[in-house]
């Protein structure tokens with residue numbers, strides 16, 4: 339199929355690459371000239387395992403093209419995916435200006451029947467909005483349909499998630515239109531839900547908000563565990579073995595960050611309010627998440643007292659492992675607090691340090707975890723990178739000023755730590 343993907347952010351770029359890999363001809367459009375120039379040279383704007391190879395392979399096989407010309411993309415394609423950014427406004431509402439702009443441009447160049455598909459995470463009702471904009475502004479008397487096809491990929495496993503999704507959701511105005519998308523996805527052989535447009539739009543927000551709720555729930559349980567000498571890992575395991583609950587997204591820690599959960603929970607709360615519904619449960623989920631850094635700071639200062647002049651070795655900066663993304667990362671909040679208190683921050687992250695340098699150029703950036711730990715008063719674990727789990731702890735202990743660990747992601751077993759002579763503080767244990 340000839341497909342145009344507008345927006346080469348996380349979702350657009352991965353979707354474009356995977357569709358090309360499945361044998362389709364893809365034109366990826368982005369208004370950022372530098373990004374397009376780089377992509378045409380095979381330089382990726384993001385770090386994502388497997389993406390660069392896939393993009394390069396499909397470019398050289400002439401199935402994947404990058405351009406700034408939306409006209410070119412729209413005219414040559416039967417399916418047009420909108421995958422532009424939908425950032426939050428200050429009040430939590432979703433900013434749809436990029437979606438509206440793209441809908442206007444599609445209207446300008448639409449030359450034949452097209453299916454326009456919203457892949458960006460957009461509030462319920464956006465499908466209608468896109469239909470109205472294109473319908474009012476189209477220059478030629480041609481038909482089109484608007485579909486909602488939300489994306490559920492996670493950063494760090496984006497390619498795998500796109501090739502093997504738990505489900506594919508297609509919100510279409512008619513069965514005939516849905517069949518076209520079904521044809522595109524059929525090679526993946528995954529469960530597909532065909533539904534109406536508003537339901538598909540709601541599925542995305544409801545799913546992300548539910549997962550965020552699981553995380554905040556277990557974090558609230560962790561706080562109780564700390565008071566009653568229980569271990570939240572054991573509690574989560576015992577809960578997760580109940581198949582009605584499931585083990586995923588019950589990892590207590592510093593809470594959720596990234597480009598989706600914080601923004602999508604706020605957006606759904608806002609949508610509910612718009613329709614006169616007070617989604618108090620979701621408000622509390624957000625409040626619990628926002629309190630995680632305070633809680634961790636309380637633990638650190640409770641043990642260390644005044645942080646002024648203390649050397650803190652922060653391991654991990656990215657909002658989660660296998661990405662260099664710092665959006666809504668808990669590390670940034672913590673760095674801000676540590677610096678305000680006068681602490682010296684040494685840090686190491688396998689891939690996110692370059693991004694962090696742009697925000698905090700004056701931290702001590704280290705070559706590896708051992709360099710960060712050298713002469714540190716405490717080791718502070720922020721992101722659960724695999725390599726941190728496998729550190730030589732005896733070596734770490736020998737080079738630190740004192741063997742003190744604050745583990746914001748519960749990557750270590752406190753008993754092992756104690757056996758090695760560390761003073762250990764996890765979350766909820």
Ligand code: UDX
Nearest residue numbers: 489490491492493587588589593594595596598657658
């Ligand atoms: C999420 C959704 O999972 C994905 O379906 C959607 O398309 C985009 O948003 P992503 O933000 O990439 O994906 O990461 P995810 O792995 O879901 O983690 C989100 C945040 O929750 C991270 O900060 C992570 O550290 C945190 N988290 C996750 C927890 O604190 N505990 C958990 O048990 C799981």
